[in-house]
Amino acid sequence: MAEKILMKGNEAIAVSAIRNGVDGYFGYPITPQSEVMETLMKEKPWETTGMVVLQAESEVSSINMVYGGASCGKKVMTSSSSPGISLMCEGISYIAGSELPCVIVNVMRGGPGLGTIQPSQSDYTQCVKGGGHGDYHCMVLAPASAQDMYDFVDWGFELAFKYRNPVIVLADGIIGQLMEKVELRPVKPRRTEEEILRVAPWATTGKPAGRERNIITSLSLDSTTQENFNKKLLAKYESIKENEVRFSEYMTDDAEYLFVAFGCSSRICEAATDILRQEGIKAGLLRPITLFPFPEKEIARLAGQVKSIMSIELNLGQMVEDVRLAANGRCPVGFYGRQGGIVFTPEEIAGEFKKFNNLK
Amino acid sequence: MDTLDIKRPENIVYRKPALITDNVMHYCPGCSHGTVHKLIAEVIEEMGIQDKTVGISPVGCSVFAYNYIDIDWQEAAHGRAPALATATKRLCPDKYVFTYQGDGDLASIGTAEIIHACSRGENIVVIFINNGIYGMTGGQMAPTTLLGMKTSTTPYGRDAKLNGFPLKITEMLAALDGTAYITRQSVHTAAAARKAKNAIRKGFEYSHLGIGLSFIEIVSTCNSGWKLSPVEANKWMVENMFAKYPLGDIKDTSIAEKK
Numbered sequence: 001m002a003e004k005i006l007m008k009g010n011e012a013i014a015v016s017a018i019r020n021g022v023d024g025y026f027g028y029p030i031t032p033q034s035e036v037m038e039t040l041m042k043e044k045p046w047e048t049t050g051m052v053v054l055q056a057e058s059e060v061s062s063i064n065m066v067y068g069g070a071s072c073g074k075k076v077m078t079s080s081s082s083p084g085i086s087l088m089c090e091g092i093s094y095i096a097g098s099e100l101p102c103v104i105v106n107v108m109r110g111g112p113g114l115g116t117i118q119p120s121q122s123d124y125t126q127c128v129k130g131g132g133h134g135d136y137h138c139m140v141l142a143p144a145s146a147q148d149m150y151d152f153v154d155w156g157f158e159l160a161f162k163y164r165n166p167v168i169v170l171a172d173g174i175i176g177q178l179m180e181k182v183e184l185r186p187v188k189p190r191r192t193e194e195e196i197l198r199v200a201p202w203a204t205t206g207k208p209a210g211r212e213r214n215i216i217t218s219l220s221l222d223s224t225t226q227e228n229f230n231k232k233l234l235a236k237y238e239s240i241k242e243n244e245v246r247f248s249e250y251m252t253d254d255a256e257y258l259f260v261a262f263g264c265s266s267r268i269c270e271a272a273t274d275i276l277r278q279e280g281i282k283a284g285l286l287r288p289i290t291l292f293p294f295p296e297k298e299i300a301r302l303a304g305q306v307k308s309i310m311s312i313e314l315n316l317g318q319m320v321e322d323v324r325l326a327a328n329g330r331c332p333v334g335f336y337g338r339q340g341g342i343v344f345t346p347e348e349i350a351g352e353f354k355k356f357n358n359l360k
Numbered sequence: 361m362d363t364l365d366i367k368r369p370e371n372i373v374y375r376k377p378a379l380i381t382d383n384v385m386h387y388c389p390g391c392s393h394g395t396v397h398k399l400i401a402e403v404i405e406e407m408g409i410q411d412k413t414v415g416i417s418p419v420g421c422s423v424f425a426y427n428y429i430d431i432d433w434q435e436a437a438h439g440r441a442p443a444l445a446t447a448t449k450r451l452c453p454d455k456y457v458f459t460y461q462g463d464g465d466l467a468s469i470g471t472a473e474i475i476h477a478c479s480r481g482e483n484i485v486v487i488f489i490n491n492g493i494y495g496m497t498g499g500q501m502a503p504t505t506l507l508g509m510k511t512s513t514t515p516y517g518r519d520a521k522l523n524g525f526p527l528k529i530t531e532m533l534a535a536l537d538g539t540a541y542i543t544r545q546s547v548h549t550a551a552a553a554r555k556a557k558n559a560i561r562k563g564f565e566y567s568h569l570g571i572g573l574s575f576i577e578i579v580s581t582c583n584s585g586w587k588l589s590p591v592e593a594n595k596w597m598v599e600n601m602f603a604k605y606p607l608g609d610i611k612d613t614s615i616a617e618k619k
Contacts, residue, residue, distance in 0.1 A: 023451055024447060024450070024451050026447060052447075052450045052451055054446070054447075054450065056443070056476075057472055057473070057475075057476035058472060060440070060443075060472070060473075061440070061443040061472065061473055061476065062443075064436065064437060064440035064443035064444055064447075064473070065443045065444070065446055065447035066447070067434075067436070067437075067440070067443070067444055067447075068416070068434060068436075068443060068444030068445060068446065068447035068448045069447035069448065069451050071434040071444065071448065072414075072447075072448055072451055072452055074451045076447065076451070090437055091437060091440070094436075094437050098435075204414045204432035204433065204434055204448070205414075205432065205452065205455075206410075206411045206412045206413060206414060206431075206432055206452075206455055207410055207411055207413075207430065207431050207432045208411045209410075209411070213426070213430055213431055213432050213433065214432045214433075215426045215432070215433045215434075215435070216433070216434045216435060217426065217433075217434075217435035218435070219423060219435055
């Protein structure tokens with residue numbers, strides 16, 4: 001039987017990085033995710049797998065270390081929380097513009113500004129729509145458990161290298177801090193130099209005789225070249241939308257009402273769904289696991305089945321815009337959220353649900 | 361001696377380094393960049409490390425350095441080259457990793473990155489082109505612009521009260537324990553270029569000894585930005601820039617001392 005260990009979501013990220021053959025982690029301390037780097041430093045993977053772990057002087061620097069490491073075809077990652085992610089947005093834009101693979105973990109806290117260190121989901125728009133300058137998308141994965149934190153590191157790198165695109169694991173303070181049983185998957189060794197040459201022939205590994213020099217850049221001064229590149233990115237994003245959407249459904253088969261929620265909110269909505277079902281109300285839940293690509297088709301289909309949809313988020317209403325676009329008028333779409341680190345209870349959501357749907 | 365004779369291999373005394381590409385350089389005539397590129401290409405060629413070298417180009421006129429030297433390149437965001445170089449060297453310790461940065465890139469927007477790369481003692485080489493001006497964006501004040509020097513954002517001359525003082529970042533970096541070799545050179549004469557090349561070579565060699573960061577400042581001309589002819593620009597540099605930025609080694613930590 002696979003080994004199960006009780007650990008925090010943040011610790012799961014670190015343990016998973018070491019066990020999944022990640023080559024480098026570059027970070028800067030920020031609450032509520034500092035356990036990621038602390039765990040890595042404690043584990044000393046440079047003595048076992050050879051993984052590089054480095055505390056940078058800022059998030060600006062750590063994301064640019066990721067940029068440099070990814071340019072070498074290595075599996076590199078960073079983690080931070082909301083204000084730190086804002087600082088990284090320049091680098092993320094360059095990474096997307098240079099078509100480099102990497103994994104970035106955002107353990108969200110409340111904002112704007114310095115905000116609160118309590119959990120929040122208010123970086124949905126920043127991470128899903130872009131964040132930095134220019135037309136680009138990161139693939140965004142939304143974990144809802146410590147096990148997801150562990151599993152999404154490896155899945156993130158798989159996607160990142162498949163599409164040569166940055167991947168954001170969009171967690172929140174609850175998922176980062178909560179302790180749960182985590183099943184350790186089989187170890188994957190780090191890639192050898194030969195494997196890197198095979199999976200990343202574009203990498204800057206030193207130019208041998210007989211191949212063109214590899215140049216990692218996002219610069220194209222010629223407008224036509226830039227437009228063609230933008231169209232190439234668009235085609236990539238369309239392909240991601242076509243092939244990589246992932247979601248889970250709970251009680252949707254006969255649902256007359258639907259919750260849409262991601263991350264920790266989806267778990268609370270599951271409990272709210274149970275409460276409503278006990279009262280004879282046929283509620284169901286769709287949890288987007290990928291936020292980009294967004295499960296548009298599934299929400300559109302369910303919008304034709306249910307009487308209404310409610311988007312439940314720990315913010316002022318960000319994902320609800322995408323839910324409305326997906327529902328496209330097929331049914332009313334409502335929203336309920338809490339902010340500032342306050343987390344709703346299942347009873348609170350059930351109550352708000354009944355208010356929205358005029359149910360007793 | 362007719363043209364054919366000159367082209368005979370036995371008569372060639374000077375040639376383009378093999379690692380300089382055939383791309384037409386966009387640098388202005390008289391600019392120091394071309395010469396420094398050539399010196400770097402010669403060093404890499406002479407050391408036989410083309411397949412082990414990764415260059416990091418900056419934002420600034422030399423953003424296109426990757427078009428001219430035939431090695432693998434990463435093009436960094438403005439000021440961030442030392443962060444890219446840090447990761448590249450740590451993840452690929454057998455590689456020779458160097459950044460090529462101007463004064464705006466290194467001494468203004470990228471001060472945090474260069475200071476901490478130096479402080480950590482990253483085993484990389486930094487080539488720092490100091491011409492006291494932002495060339496690519498059209499001649500604005502740089503952190504290294506001399507007092508009284510006219511630029512498009514100091515049209516009446518740099519005034520310490522208004523714009524602060526010129527930043528001698530090279531001396532600052534020499535104070536950091538992680539730096540192995542800090543020198544200031546120029547390429548305005550053949551003799552100076554030879555010294556600069558030796559300094560670059562020493563930097564590349566040091567970067568494989570694990571003794572810390574090597575930093576080679578090249579005091580350079582920007583005749584377009586300075587609005588001087590190439591000859592006048594060299595003269596102005598000798599008389600004014602060298603007074604503030606004197607040439608020579610500032611720090612050379614020998615291997616014995618480090619051990």
